[in-house]
């Protein structure tokens with residue numbers, strides 16, 4: 027018998043070269059040409075319920091702030107004062123006193139919408155300062171079903187258009203009714219693309235995820251790429267006696283939504299540099315009452331264990347991509363079709379990548 031599975035009717039295709047997973051100059055291109063142009067998961071609506079509430083973080087290297095407006099909408103702003111570039115806040119969340127954003131350096135104040143309100147010591151002399159020209163730099167911020175997203179680029183498709191088919195496919199999953207239970211953040215030496223590729227094949231599942239294989243019928247696990255939407259639709263039917271079935275989405279570049287009737291596991295990667303990410307996972311459940319705490323924790327740990335298995339394996343992959351021994355591998359057209367689609371998305375977003 028051949029060592030090659032003859033069911034593969036298409037020829038195997040080469041992977042991306044190892045160099046694209048470790049190159050700081052390429053990471054700079056990714057920041058601007060991929061991450062800044064896509065919607066990025068930023069927070070949850072319940073973290074900023076009232077006008078003046080804000081969330082702030084540095085995301086893909088940009089310090090940004092999202093502020094709840096008096097009309098209930100969100101406004102996204104760079105956390106950069108227009109005077110001499112101070113951070114407007116060092117806090118990661120809070121409420122803005124007096125409905126103003128006040129720079130702690132020289133007290134320029136801005137409205138919640140980012141318009142300059144007052145610049146002490148300026149303004150009397152004609153032409154000294156025109157307030158309309160000194161608003162905070164905007165970013166895009168929108169919400170979908172209790173999740174807050176930002177986009178550094180101010181122009182582009184709406185969040186709902188970007189989510190595309192996720193919106194109707196997830197319509198029956200009760201996301202709004204689910205409450206935040208716990209988060210797990212892990213900083214790891216893995217390139218965001220290595221982790222994305224791992225998520226997008228279940229070729230490794232029988233070897234690596236005994237817990238997952240106990241719950242899901244892995245032989246019927248499907249991953250359907252929808253390149254026109256930057257989307258992957260994953261489905262794992264429940265085994266008899268298994269804990270759950272799952273509806274999973276991966277939206278390029280790195281949003282992972284794992285939806286269940288009783289809860290959700292929502293994950294994202296925050297790229298920190300070439301070959302470095304923070305893996306952020308939130309666990310939400312329909313019922314977070316104390317009597318459900320142990321069961322919820324067990325569900326979250328079950329899911330986190332699968333991520334741990336993936337992180338440990340892909341950290342080794344990353345180390346080997348950095349050694350210079352391995353240059354390129356090949357992908358199975360049957361088992362790794364979605365990895366190929368993911369790599370094609372990377373190629374499309376970064377013209378000239380392999381030239």
Ligand code: FES
Nearest residue numbers: 107109110129132
């Ligand atoms: S830098 Fe913000 S007021 Fe001067």
Ligand SMILES: [Fe+2]
Nearest residue numbers: 224230235336
């Ligand atoms: Fe995995």
